Amino acid sequence: xxPHIAYISIGSNIGNRRLNCLGGISAIGDxxxxxxxxxxxFYETEPVDYLDQRWFVNAAIKIETFFDPIDLLIQLKTIxxxxxxxxxxxxxxxxxxxxxxxxYNNQVLDTDQLIxxxxxxxxxxxxxxxxxxxxxxxxxxxxxxxxxxxxxLQQADHQKILKLSCDY
Numbered sequence: 001x002x003p004h005i006a007y008i009s010i011g012s013n014i015g016n017r018r019l020n021c022l023g024g025i026s027a028i029g030d031x032x033x034x035x036x037x038x039x040x041x042f043y044e045t046e047p048v049d050y051l052d053q054r055w056f057v058n059a060a061i062k063i064e065t066f067f068d069p070i071d072l073l074i075q076l077k078t079i080x081x082x083x084x085x086x087x088x089x090x091x092x093x094x095x096x097x098x099x100x101x102x103x104y105n106n107q108v109l110d111t112d113q114l115i116x117x118x119x120x121x122x123x124x125x126x127x128x129x130x131x132x133x134x135x136x137x138x139x140x141x142x143x144x145x146x147x148x149x150x151x152x153l154q155q156a157d158h159q160k161i162l163k164l165s166c167d168y
Contacts, residue, residue: 003035003064004105006072007135009118009127010059011045011098017057018042018164020083024097025061027079034075038062040130046160048124049092057164060102060130069104073114076101102127106141117142122150125159 008028012020021042029036040060047053065072076099083097102118109116121127122143128151131138136148143150 001066003066004068005037005103006063006065006069006101006105007103007131007138008061008063008076009098009100009102009121009130010061011056011126012096013047013054013056014094014096020097021057021059023083024079024099025059027082028061028063028076028099031075033067033071034063034065036061036063038134040133042164043126043129044162044164045126047092048126048159050090053094056126058126058130060127060134062134069101069107069109069114069116070111072101072104100127102131103138103141106139108141123154125151125154125161128154129161 010021010024025036025039028034038061042057042059045056045058047056067075080097080099085096100118101114101116102121104116107116117140122140128147131147132151136146138147140150
């Protein structure tokens with residue numbers, strides 16, 4: 001069986017945000033079913049939807065995985081739980097670690113548990129900018145635009161985003 005390609009968005013705005021993201025990335029790579037292929041830069045990003053909270057640190061990764069989409073989701077939720085994420089938190093509010101499947105192969109999936117591509121990814125600079133680091137020419141299977149094109153459609157003042165230095 002050949003591995004599948006998935007793109008994961010990572011974010012944190014509680015505690016040591018960058019270290020939380022690195023821990024999530026490491027935990028994904030530690031699975032026998034996943035192998036890290038590419039990682040974006042880290043960005044500090046202004047919150048959206050629920051604004052009264054600390055800025056996030058965000059990144060994106062490309063993995064090869066033998067998990068099907070639902071099993072990958074379960075694995076990511078387990079990693080979030082182990083990291084200390086409280087699932088009773090405010091929707092779009094503060095979190096220790098947030099791991100979202102953005103793309104899984106070129107698959108389009110819409111179930112009660114999971115929607116792929118992520119339904120709001122094209123509206124979120126904190127997802128698009130890191131994805132553009134690792135897959136600018138990747139085509140959104142529904143919107144038929146590249147990640148770079150989707151990022152260019154975002155207004156610069158829509159969400160502030162700052163690239164972090166490597167020694168942050």
